Structures are given as structure tokens and as C-alpha cells.
Amino acid sequence: MNPATEPDSVRLSLDEVHDLTRDTLLAAGLGAPHAFAIARSIIRAQADDCHSHGLYRLLGYVDSVRSGKAERDALPVLTRSTPVVLRVDAGRGFAPLAIETGVPALIEAAKTYGIAALAIHECYHFSALWADIEPAIEAGLAAWCFTVGQCCVAPAGGNAPLFGTNPIAFGWPGPAGRPFVFDFATSAAARGEVELKRRAGEALPPGWAIGPDGTPTTDPAVALAGALLPFGGHKGSALSMMVELIAGPLIGDVTSRQAKAMENGDSGPPLGGELFIAMDPAVFGAETLDQRLADAEELFARAKAQPGVRLASERRYAARTRSRDGVLIPARLLAEIRALPR
Numbered sequence: 001m002n003p004a005t006e007p008d009s010v011r012l013s014l015d016e017v018h019d020l021t022r023d024t025l026l027a028a029g030l031g032a033p034h035a036f037a038i039a040r041s042i043i044r045a046q047a048d049d050c051h052s053h054g055l056y057r058l059l060g061y062v063d064s065v066r067s068g069k070a071e072r073d074a075l076p077v078l079t080r081s082t083p084v085v086l087r088v089d090a091g092r093g094f095a096p097l098a099i100e101t102g103v104p105a106l107i108e109a110a111k112t113y114g115i116a117a118l119a120i121h122e123c124y125h126f127s128a129l130w131a132d133i134e135p136a137i138e139a140g141l142a143a144w145c146f147t148v149g150q151c152c153v154a155p156a157g158g159n160a161p162l163f164g165t166n167p168i169a170f171g172w173p174g175p176a177g178r179p180f181v182f183d184f185a186t187s188a189a190a191r192g193e194v195e196l197k198r199r200a201g202e203a204l205p206p207g208w209a210i211g212p213d214g215t216p217t218t219d220p221a222v223a224l225a226g227a228l229l230p231f232g233g234h235k236g237s238a239l240s241m242m243v244e245l246i247a248g249p250l251i252g253d254v255t256s257r258q259a260k261a262m263e264n265g266d267s268g269p270p271l272g273g274e275l276f277i278a279m280d281p282a283v284f285g286a287e288t289l290d291q292r293l294a295d296a297e298e299l300f301a302r303a304k305a306q307p308g309v310r311l312a313s314e315r316r317y318a319a320r321t322r323s324r325d326g327v328l329i330p331a332r333l334l335a336e337i338r339a340l341p342r
Helices: 014-028 032-047 055-067 095-113 129-138 191-200 220-225 234-246 256-261 286-304 314-325 331-338
Strands: 009-012 077-082 085-094 115-124 142-147 168-172 180-184 271-279 327-330
Touching: 009 014, 009 331, 014 032, 014 055, 014 327, 032 055, 032 085, 032 095, 032 129, 032 314, 032 327, 055 191, 055 331, 077 095, 085 095, 095 115, 095 129, 095 271, 129 142, 129 168, 129 180, 129 271, 142 234, 191 220, 256 271, 327 331
Parallel strands: 085 115
Antiparallel strands: 009 327, 077 085, 115 271, 142 168, 142 271, 168 180
């Protein structure tokens, strides 16, 4: 059920969501730099109506702190393999602080040399990719981001989990702080969406998942015990394989299957890597940059002129505007968070 329409929900300001997240993580024993970075990540998702990566994720973060899986005080370390190939060792800490450490250097390198890549190593990633790349896009760069997810997706034609949800994000700089950004799992739906359906007692749409016996299912609990399916059949499956390769072996990190073997059974994020690529459109000729950006804007405008077309990220921007008056949080979720040991 969507919290925006759920009758039993509570309105919180974004500041209240931030403080609740921070205080809950500090009470669980997480170091302050991580607690503040995660709080910033969660309010970005919650503000944009991305419930699967908002306050709901706090329960998993706390589980991973209390289970000892994630390092509580590991500070990310930034190094440079070359002037344009950057690395952040997260030290088996959570991703938001590692991303905040590496992305400013990625922006600087891409602005200086035209293109740059950033690999985040050994992190527990639980956030939305659009939030990870948005600072680079707002700096005028085109950017991509990839990470492996929880190993719960069967390849097309298969019947057992092999891939993660393996999201892909891309962003293009746009006017007035409204860049074009998409972020989607290569599975038919993100695992968090399936978990939210289970919590709400709702059925899955057909085509999202199979059960442990390999037969299609619309029961979220059966799907979580079985496997999700890639979107678009063999096409989504191939993209998922690509993400496994470039966010795993290419950068020297684990595949989602390898990460699953290291899991301790808590409800938190899996270990993995994350790859960013950023390009400055000006590198292809600053003298024609304004015209090329105008050509992109014409493309967006022509798409929107067709009835029924909505550009990626427009829904999020509308939600971001509404969130100035606060966001609705399911009362049940809020009670679970407030009941955590302190």
C-alpha cells in the first residue's frame, strides 16, 4: 500500500525524518559520520516518494549494525589509480558516507579531464542510485551508476537466483535544477517493492516472480523464498549480467552470488561494489555546448508533447515539491522504529 494513500499514517517533516534516522542509528551504536550520511540519504528518498529506499530501510540498517555485519566506525579512504580512475575503500561500512567521500572527487576529475570513473569498494549499499549520482548531474555532468543488489533474481529462462536486482542509473544535466534522471532495477521490480507488498498484504503483478519450485507466483512471501524475474526477458537478463560484471569483477569486487555466501541472515544490505562514470559534455567542444544542450532540451520537449508521456524523474520532482509540507509514514513502520532498543 502506498503510504501517501494509507489511512493509518503519520505526517512527519523531513527534519523529523532526518533526526529520527540519525538518533536511531546512534542509539544502535553506529558512528556519527555514518549516522548523519544515512540520514541524508533516507530523507532524499523519502522526499521523492521513494518509499522502498526511505525510512523503511532504517530497520535493515539497524539490523546490520547490531548483528556486527557492518563496520560501525570505518571511515572511507579515497585513492587515485590514475588522475581519472578513483577508488574509495569503504572498509565494509555503509555506502552513503563512502559516496559522499568519492563523488566530489569524481566531479572534479571529470571537470578537469572530461571523463572519470569512481569505484566504491566493500560497501553495504542500501540507497537509491539516483540520489548517488544527482550531485554529479547538478554539476553539469552526464553520469552513470551501477551496483549489484541482493542475490534474488533468476536469469531469463532460469529457475534459481543468480543475479542481484542490479540497478542502473543515468542522468543528464537539465535546466533549473531538474535534470533527466532514471534509476531502475534490472529485475521486474526492486526487492524492496516486493517486501513492501508483503508488509501491506498485497499481491504482486504477474510476471514479477517465481516460487521455489520455479512456477509463477503473485504471493510476495513465496516470491522472496523463490526468485524475482528480470524485466524484458532476455534483454533485462543481459543488462543484469553486465552490471554483475562491471560492478563486480571489473572493479575487483564481489558478484551478488558471492555476496550472498557472506550474508549472516539479517535484513540489511549485501556487501558489494559500486561503479560511477561521469562525463563533461564540454569535452566534445565547448564552442558548441549550448547548442547540444538545446538539442537535448528539444528532444525532451518533443517527448512530453505526446499525450501520456512522462519523463523519468518528473514524478519524483513533483513529490519533492509536496514534501516541503511533510511526508506520510505508515504508523506501523513508525511504531517499529520507535520500539527499537535505545
